[in-house]
Amino acid sequence: MLCPTGGAEHQDAGECLLTVDVDAAMGRALELAAAAREWGDTPIGAVVLGPDGGLLAEAANEREKRGDPTAHAEVLALRAAAAAHGDGWRLTGATLVVTLEPCTMCAGASVLARVARVVYGADDPKAGAAGSLWDVVRDRRLNHRPEVVAGVRAEESATLLRAFFRDRRPL
Numbered sequence: 144m145l146c147p148t149g150g151a152e153h154q155d156a157g158e159c160l161l162t163v164d165v166d167a168a169m170g171r172a173l174e175l176a177a178a179a180r181e182w183g184d185t186p187i188g189a190v191v192l193g194p195d196g197g198l199l200a201e202a203a204n205e206r207e208k209r210g211d212p213t214a215h216a217e218v219l220a221l222r223a224a225a226a227a228h229g230d231g232w233r234l235t236g237a238t239l240v241v242t243l244e245p246c247t248m249c250a251g252a253s254v255l256a257r258v259a260r261v262v263y264g265a266d267d268p269k270a271g272a273a274g275s276l277w278d279v280v281r282d283r284r285l286n287h288r289p290e291v292v293a294g295v296r297a298e299e300s301a302t303l304l305r306a307f308f309r310d311r312r313p314l
């Protein structure tokens with residue numbers, strides 16, 4: 144199994160916690176993020192991969208589009224993934240891949256969904272809850288703590304976000 148973070152060949156897939164192609168999944172999440180700009184939402188995209196690394200669900204941020212404060216890309220993707228996965232609400236062994244560090248709601252949702260790992264792109268120093276402002280996903284008081292992989296294709300995500308906020312600034 145090729146480890147997407149280190150590029151090392153593992154004899155046993157169990158040696159590596161990352162047996163999914165997070166770089167490709169982040170590429171898809173970035174495409175979804177770019178699409179959100181078209182309808183005026185902050186460009187954030189998310190995909191959920193099953194335990195075998197296959198795509199379970201994908202979503203873009205639709206907060207403005209739906210007029211729903213909870214319609215973050217992660218929540219929409221986790222909901223769709225649970226419906227597709229067929230194990231009730233549980234996403235055991237799944238990987239949430241999102242272009243921006245999750246907020247408290249989305250970090251909390253990933254813990255509740257029991258995903259195995261959260262992979263994100265850019266840090267969010269203003270609202271991030273996977274290590275920046277809080278660390279909801281690795282709080283030792285919780286009995287389920289997803290693994291966190293930060294900084295995957297972070298610059299591409301940050302570039303999308305910068306362009307979005309630059310365009311919105313009044314002249």
Ligand SMILES: [Zn+2]
Pocket residue numbers: 215217245246247248249250
């Ligand atoms: Zn969120």
